[in-house]
Amino acid sequence: MLDRLQPQSPDALLALIKLYAADDRADKIDLGVGVYRTNEGDTPVFAAIKSAEAKLVAEQDSKSYLGPEGDTGFVRALMPYIFGSDATMGGRIEGMQTPGGTGAVRLAVAVAKQAGVTAIHMGTPSWPNHAQILSDVVIDFKPFDHANADGTANIDTVLQVIRDAQDGDAVLLHGCCHNPTGIDYSNEQWDQIADAFASSAALPILDIAYQGLGHGLEEDAYGIRKILGAVPEALVCYSCDKNFGMYRDRVGALYVMAKNGDGLAPILSNLNFLARASWSMPPDHGAAAVRVILRDSDMTKAWLDELETMRERMRRVRDRLAAAGDVGTLDLRPLGQQNGLFSVLPLSKDQIQQLRDDHAIYMAGSGRINIAGLHKGNIDKFIGALEAVTS
């Protein structure tokens, strides 16, 4: 039977990693894979995580099963950072740990389907796995254009989509640092979006995978908090894999806000059921390390400092790119207004290939670049290469 299976197309970014590794040019630049890099091109373990791991090794006294909800201390400790001082919205928010933000999105889509959602509206381009998850869970995917050609958010369309939504519709939005465009809504636009949701039938599904990497932890939560303040119910998918540098340890959480406190139990029981059937329980280590950090003021300070260093470095790279202004046929100014790890350059397939062949610069076929792959030592070469392939 298994010989009936047709091969799936390989993950393009993973293929790019292999090509990059095989390239022996000393000045090669990797703008493909979505991880933070220092000025030296490294993706180190956070010092705060190292301290927390040391404490865990010394003090953890059991590895016995927890449950599908995972480490509830971790889930609760994150909540003030995401939701603010009234972190449960008067007892209406509860969460569970998931295997990364991917697990949270998967669970959110599955529980939305179980609750009667039949279509999910989402701006494109988006993180490719969003569409793959929707297809795998078998739910109708209704795309709309996330961005305008001038590198700003297409606010009119998202407002229209939310206003036109019917019972059975959900709208999935990125909380901050949009992947892949880096184009976020302004606070004024979030206010409009929250107002639109307030009188819409749509269920908001909010995916926040880069909190703290845009303008700051509080600033990056503006949109989510605004929407949660305006709607009766919502799902929030969270990843710690970027803002704690935990990528392979798979640290995430899914939060649900119910109409009232009593409404939480049936939703959580469905989430537990779906999690049990999918992965039984999430991996413990990374979430436990995050919990240790958030319960210790010195470690929390060390984490916040590291996050700030990352954010400021990416902002400097963006400022440098924006300062280059017109480069060949490209206008790099909008990159200075965009946020997070990614932006998309409007390059043709040929230009992307030429950057790889002639300049050893590797980026996704969509033109997405990882801003953190650039630093003082390679940014001038990158701008020069863009000029060369677009002039």
Ligand code: PMP
């Ligand atoms: N949502 C978005 C928008 C993402 O870009 C990503 C991945 N980087 C995720 C969710 C999943 O994150 P994780 O690596 O924690 O599964």
